[in-house]
Amino acid sequence: MIDAFAKEPVSNGRIAAALEEIADLLEIEDENAFRVRAYRHGARVVRGSARGFADMVALGEDLADLPGIGTSLAEKIEELVRTGRLAYLDQVEGRTAPGLRELLGLPGLGPRKVKALRDGLGITTLEQLESAVMRSRVRGVPGFGAKTEARILASLEHLHRRPVPHVLWPAAEPLVLALTRHMERIPGVTRVAAAGDYRRLRETVDRIELLVAAGRDARATERLLEYEGTDRVVSRSAKRVKVVLRNGLSVDLHMVPARSFGAALFAHTGSDDHVATVRRFASKQGLALDERGVFRGDARIAGRTERELYESVGLGYIEPELREDRGEVEAARAGALPELLTVADIRGDLHVHTSVTNGRDSPRAMVDAAAEHGYEYVAITEHTASARVSHGLDAERMARHLDRIELLNDRQDRIRILKSAEVDILKDGSLDLPRRILDRLDFTVSAIHSYFDLSAAPQTERILRAMDDPHLSILAHPTGRLIDRRDPYAVDFERILAAAAERHCALEINAQPERCDLSDVLARAARDAGVALVVATDAHRKEQLDFMRLGVGQARRAWLTAHDVLNTRSWKDLERFFAQRRR
């Protein structure tokens, strides 16, 4: 049935991009804002779905049953999936110029101003805008003045210099910590907190949001400008200052009174959708919720802490990682929020490399570092031979390596060293070690490192075949994506999940910052499909063992509890789980 449609199924990403483009173009046309929002929301639903919309269409499911998708969006998505085209998008594109969407991306330019530029000066591209700004023609358009013109020029120059819209979470962390320390040293400052994507542990961060509570004369916004990493000021007022750091990341600093700190933290932590949903929930009860607090009429009934805010509207406290409008508000109302995994629950790291293959530190050093983390066990998982670039071990070298690991284990009793390997899954789905070696291992971490561009059918078969081998215990970095660098390989993920659940194969949440693989969305789908998960760092040097915090963060974003994650268990229990695979 699925084959009745186009050979290359239309991806969720492509559907979402089409809906977003319609939203952008309609916005420029000054279409009803709620209609625009409906397209944007639809795009988010598609992008956030673990299931392929193309599959759902192929199975004859009614897309309009999904929240945020109505009959109109459902029809358009089906058309796109079936034909690869979307007539409505072509139509809207046909009446607008292609460069206009880029103009919308400039700070200070919204749909109305973009429209005014087009109607007034015929500007439809960044180049035309730049030329008009240079000749001071923009200030002649109604609604524009010399200041706006100067700001546009600054934005354009900035655009030429830096196409870096975001950083991976761990790159934001030292900046957040340094900024926090800088602000905390200012006399009169009583509290500093980071909010935004950073606080929600999103895999990437495109802006640092910092809240500061201070006495009236602390002049905290001015002091931010003294921070050595500050490159330039974008905007500034008594309550808010926005700067760009030397590395290109922007920082928004909000001055907040202590009595509103919780409400402001809530509002700036986001996500926007979560905040909107909680606000709607409050308003149904006759309560008004904004950055200052929760109000019944003129009376403030909450605002000092987030917990107080949630409770005042009849919800349990919702952890930041859950605030994505993915059902957490309903769960909080029903008292059904999960008790999320914590770093303290983790008893060991199951994916660690050493200098024996492509790691930096010796096995001894990695084991010591793992012991210092308080772990009960650590698995040394070297690459196998076919992973040539990683100096992978062939059968003979792996045998000698395992001898040495056994020796190392005997010589210390701080931590149990597990014998494992990151076994390459070859093109035909077989594992890259002979059975006699695989039998010596406590378990394996198996992964794809080659032929990323197979189409979905053979790639899926390859992985299923690998899972048929009882030696495959954990499928590592299951989608192969590298954030901003490489898309996930094409695969029928639902079949992978079904097979993993049936065969007791665990799936990894790989905590390398540019992997975060599985993603939050897919990890949640895996859990829902009954698949056991592992959070592991894939550390190649001892400091990288700290990536566990990021991996646990992604697991929390996936609603996982300690129960869902295998490496919260003792080795004895873990061994029992892996033994289910090998009769």
Added chain:
DNA sequence: GCCGTTTTCGGCCCGACTGTTTTCAGTCG
């Protein structure tokens, strides 16, 4: 365009900030 224990029409979050069109529209978060 979506949605409904105020259900098929009429809402949909809203206040702060900015620049400019001097009394408020547009943008942002």
